[in-house]
Amino acid sequence: MRRISKTARKALRKLLGPRFLEDEAGRLSYAYDASGLTFVPEAVALPETTEEVSRILALSYEEEFPVIPRGAGTATTGGPLASEGGLVLALSRMDRILEINPEDLVVVVEPGVVNARLKEALAVRGLFYPPDPASLSFSTIGGNVATCAGGPKGLKYGVTRDYVLGVEAVLPGGEVLPLGTRTLKGVMGYDLTRLLVGSEGTLAVLTKITLKVLPLPPARRTLLAAFSSEEAALSGMQAVLEGGGLPAAAEFLDKTALSALDYPQKEARGILLFEFDGTEAGVAEEVSRARETLATRALLLKEASGEEAEALWELRRGLSPALKRLGSRRTADDVVLPRSRLPRFLSEAKARARKYGLTLTCFGHAGDGNLHVNILFQPEEEARARALREEILHLVLELSGTLSGEHGVGLTRRAWLPAEIPARALALMQGLKHLFDPKGLLNPGKIF
Amino acid sequence: MRRISKTARKALRKLLGPRFLEDEAGRLSYAYDASGLTFVPEAVALPETTEEVSRILALSYEEEFPVIPRGAGTATTGGPLASEGGLVLALSRMDRILEINPEDLVVVVEPGVVNARLKEALAVRGLFYPPDPASLSFSTIGGNVATCAGGPKGLKYGVTRDYVLGVEAVLPGGEVLPLGTRTLKGVMGYDLTRLLVGSEGTLAVLTKITLKVLPLPPARRTLLAAFSSEEAALSGMQAVLEGGGLPAAAEFLDKTALSALDYPQKEARGILLFEFDGTEAGVAEEVSRARETLATRALLLKEASGEEAEALWELRRGLSPALKRLGSRRTADDVVLPRSRLPRFLSEAKARARKYGLTLTCFGHAGDGNLHVNILFQPEEEARARALREEILHLVLELSGTLSGEHGVGLTRRAWLPAEIPARALALMQGLKHLFDPKGLLNPGKIF
Numbered sequence: 001m002r003r004i005s006k007t008a009r010k011a012l013r014k015l016l017g018p019r020f021l022e023d024e025a026g027r028l029s030y031a032y033d034a035s036g037l038t039f040v041p042e043a044v045a046l047p048e049t050t051e052e053v054s055r056i057l058a059l060s061y062e063e064e065f066p067v068i069p070r071g072a073g074t075a076t077t078g079g080p081l082a083s084e085g086g087l088v089l090a091l092s093r094m095d096r097i098l099e100i101n102p103e104d105l106v107v108v109v110e111p112g113v114v115n116a117r118l119k120e121a122l123a124v125r126g127l128f129y130p131p132d133p134a135s136l137s138f139s140t141i142g143g144n145v146a147t148c149a150g151g152p153k154g155l156k157y158g159v160t161r162d163y164v165l166g167v168e169a170v171l172p173g174g175e176v177l178p179l180g181t182r183t184l185k186g187v188m189g190y191d192l193t194r195l196l197v198g199s200e201g202t203l204a205v206l207t208k209i210t211l212k213v214l215p216l217p218p219a220r221r222t223l224l225a226a227f228s229s230e231e232a233a234l235s236g237m238q239a240v241l242e243g244g245g246l247p248a249a250a251e252f253l254d255k256t257a258l259s260a261l262d263y264p265q266k267e268a269r270g271i272l273l274f275e276f277d278g279t280e281a282g283v284a285e286e287v288s289r290a291r292e293t294l295a296t297r298a299l300l301l302k303e304a305s306g307e308e309a310e311a312l313w314e315l316r317r318g319l320s321p322a323l324k325r326l327g328s329r330r331t332a333d334d335v336v337l338p339r340s341r342l343p344r345f346l347s348e349a350k351a352r353a354r355k356y357g358l359t360l361t362c363f364g365h366a367g368d369g370n371l372h373v374n375i376l377f378q379p380e381e382e383a384r385a386r387a388l389r390e391e392i393l394h395l396v397l398e399l400s401g402t403l404s405g406e407h408g409v410g411l412t413r414r415a416w417l418p419a420e421i422p423a424r425a426l427a428l429m430q431g432l433k434h435l436f437d438p439k440g441l442l443n444p445g446k447i448f
Numbered sequence: 449m450r451r452i453s454k455t456a457r458k459a460l461r462k463l464l465g466p467r468f469l470e471d472e473a474g475r476l477s478y479a480y481d482a483s484g485l486t487f488v489p490e491a492v493a494l495p496e497t498t499e500e501v502s503r504i505l506a507l508s509y510e511e512e513f514p515v516i517p518r519g520a521g522t523a524t525t526g527g528p529l530a531s532e533g534g535l536v537l538a539l540s541r542m543d544r545i546l547e548i549n550p551e552d553l554v555v556v557v558e559p560g561v562v563n564a565r566l567k568e569a570l571a572v573r574g575l576f577y578p579p580d581p582a583s584l585s586f587s588t589i590g591g592n593v594a595t596c597a598g599g600p601k602g603l604k605y606g607v608t609r610d611y612v613l614g615v616e617a618v619l620p621g622g623e624v625l626p627l628g629t630r631t632l633k634g635v636m637g638y639d640l641t642r643l644l645v646g647s648e649g650t651l652a653v654l655t656k657i658t659l660k661v662l663p664l665p666p667a668r669r670t671l672l673a674a675f676s677s678e679e680a681a682l683s684g685m686q687a688v689l690e691g692g693g694l695p696a697a698a699e700f701l702d703k704t705a706l707s708a709l710d711y712p713q714k715e716a717r718g719i720l721l722f723e724f725d726g727t728e729a730g731v732a733e734e735v736s737r738a739r740e741t742l743a744t745r746a747l748l749l750k751e752a753s754g755e756e757a758e759a760l761w762e763l764r765r766g767l768s769p770a771l772k773r774l775g776s777r778r779t780a781d782d783v784v785l786p787r788s789r790l791p792r793f794l795s796e797a798k799a800r801a802r803k804y805g806l807t808l809t810c811f812g813h814a815g816d817g818n819l820h821v822n823i824l825f826q827p828e829e830e831a832r833a834r835a836l837r838e839e840i841l842h843l844v845l846e847l848s849g850t851l852s853g854e855h856g857v858g859l860t861r862r863a864w865l866p867a868e869i870p871a872r873a874l875a876l877m878q879g880l881k882h883l884f885d886p887k888g889l890l891n892p893g894k895i896f
Contacts, residue, residue, distance in 0.1 A: 177872050336632065
């Protein structure tokens with residue numbers, strides 16, 4: 001791998017003008033993501049068209065410098081950082097919604113469109129794009145596709161993968177390749193489209209994305225349930241989910257999370273936040289069934305819709321910043337367990353945290369088994385925090401879980417990939433990488 | 449590629465005993481699928497364990513003979529036929545449901561489990577596996593995964609791809625590789641699991657499949673609407689689907705299909721068959737909204753549930769055999785159009801059929817744009833039928849459609865792959881094939 005050559009810089013200046021950043025301030029703006037890691041790139045490109053992306057990748061191929069595609073930089077894994085030097089390709093200016101087609105239930109967007117902006121543009125047309133990562137006000141569809149982002153609504157609606165129908169991909173070398181379909185089904189040849197979903201910008205740069213959307217459910221209602229223990233909360237969730245019906249979301253907050261949020265009801269040790277959506281009548285039926293199931297189990301049940309419900313969800317989304325109160329540093333994993341194993345995981349993980357004398361919080365999308373696991377610590381406790389994290393991740397694998405449900409591998413989970421993925425599967429993945437990117441120029445050092 | 453050697457035959461006899469078929473009667477039983485093509489395999493293996501499959505693939509690798517994995521043989525493409533010789537690997541005896549886990553909403557099955565049998569086993573536990581190809585009483589989950597099967601419920605519930613969480617794959621050479629997760633989310637490394645879905649037995653043999661399942665919706669209701677023209681039926685469907693809500697299925701029968709079925713109401717020229725499912729109250733609301741939308745558009749509306757509804761769906765499933773009345777031979781495509789283009793496709797395709805003086809029927813999963821297109825003809829009309837098929841498939845591509853929504857490529861659509869898939873994407877697919885199967889032993893001659 002080489003540094004960006006003078007020839008390449010000259011060509012990039014000519015191609016992009018002021019949208020090619022070489023000064024320190026410009027480069028520093030693209031040196032971070034939400035992982036806490038810092039790598040200052042050699043330069044930054046801000047393309048506005050597929051043609052520009054194609055020419056940049058052609059130049060990278062000729063001059064052999066790395067290209068690191070990037071959305072809004074909300075990744076928690078270092079995925080969009082220039083850890084091996086090279087050019088950050090920031091796709092934030094390619095932010096047009098190219099088509100909203102309610103008849104076909106399809107939209108076509110550029111990668112830089114922010115998730116929440118797409119949701120708003122769809123809502124006024126009576127349409128709905130379900131994937132809802134907590135970062136949705138900032139994160140882009142391109143980044144969501146690169147990581148196969150999830151969110152609370154994964155329980156009922158699945159993840160980003162389930163909505164990507166087709167893409168326009170620019171390959172290393174610059175070839176522009178339409179893949180997939182703009183139809184809801186399609187099985188001609190191998191599924192290269194879904195292979196690119198979750199590939200973290202290591203196989204191709206996506207310049208257009210065709211997404212399936214749904215009719216916006218006419219009704220939606222939130223139900224909060226507070227419990228006297230974490231165990232009671234998790235078993236309450238299981239009871240609701242086994243009672244038939246399928247909430248759009250079932251989120252869990254443990255007692256540590258509640259203390260970080262300074263939750264007013266002090267006897268509450270665990271909280272569930274459900275969202276039900278569908279027809280008016282259907283939602284009413286589901287909520288009433290859930291209330292019945294939880295009546296004797298919960299300390300408190302609170303139903304809300306509209307702005308009041310939004311406030312409850314803001315509480316949930318505000319948790320991650322609030323955790324700073326409990327420790328100046330933290331580890332951030334997003335493990336997934338088979339749902340039946342959540343209670344055992346929670347009690348064993350907390351027992352280990354007590355052993356190390358560290359604060360641990362587990363919260364998130366418990367309905368689909370996906371928990372955000374944060375160890376909160378002070379700088380001098382780093383070694384202990386690392387040892388605890390290691391025990392917890394091994395515990396996840398022992399319980400047939402996976403080490404990441406939404407965030408991906410990037411840099412921070414690279415060392416853990418071989419613990420979960422068999423050697424032959426890793427070799428196949430590396431073969432795939434080589435097939436798409438024989439010179440290893442696209443987001444090098446990530447995943448593997 | 450070689451024929452099965454004497455050494456290999458000897459080893460297979462020893463491994464499988466009477467489950468290795470070399471006699472003509474045994475081989476003939478595995479010479480057909482639903483494509484009408486015939487290729488008598490050199491021999492047939494009926495393994496019962498992963499270990500046996502692994503040893504067979506190891507032997508194939510050493511002795512370099514082809515292996516053709518096969519489920520129930522309901523494919524319409526020649527996919528499971530030994531078109532280049534070799535051993536048919538019939539997985540029908542690996543038919544155990546290994547685990548049904550309602551807490552995790554996960555099941556684990558062997559590939560030979562018949563779709564309908566799985567549905568029944570789940571229903572008594574209050575669970576639901578949505579993909580419902582018309583062949584569901586015969587076709588196996590392994591075959592469904594190999595082709596990424598769909599069915600009417602694709603509209604609301606997606607296709608097989610959306611339910612496969614993980615697999616146990618046996619690679620050419622015999623290595624047994626667990627891929628994916630048993631959790632509802634998972635993004636560690638590239639998505640090899642979904643790459644195998646729809647790969648038509650050309651990359652690996654699946655010996656275990658972990659599927660996501662859903663709670664069985666408590667209520668379900670069918671609505672039949674008859675129209676005075678095909679156009680009125682299609683625009684009625686669009687009106688219902690844009691009225692909010694999402695039926696589980698929206699099927700269309702054209703006038704040719706109605707005449708094949710000898711449909712009693714002679715003024716009906718097009719029929720829609722909707723299924724709504726969900727809560728009791730939600731279904732009632734959706735059905736009443738659909739009735740309102742269709743009140744002035746339809747000749748007749750008929751609501752049904754239970755056995756009466758099942759009879760309506762049997763009518764739909766019985767169409768394919770009934771079509772024999774209209775021509776001793778037929779072409780069978782399953783194209784997908786963006787839904788808004790269905791009316792234009794239908795009228796243009798029928799105009800072309802008139803030009804050729806041939807009978808054409810288009811029916812099926814119109815709700816998700818997926819139409820089964822059959823040209824019915826007598827043997828002496830074959831050249832004209834072929835020319836008409838060619839025009840219709842080109843029309844599909846002109847209208848941004850795809851040539852197969854459910855059935856796959858196999859042998860019968862191989863020549864058409866380059867018309868839809870760009871050359872570079874085809875080269876990547878062939879690279880993938882080589883990566884998994886460097887000797888080209890697994891289901892050779894299919895897809896490419």
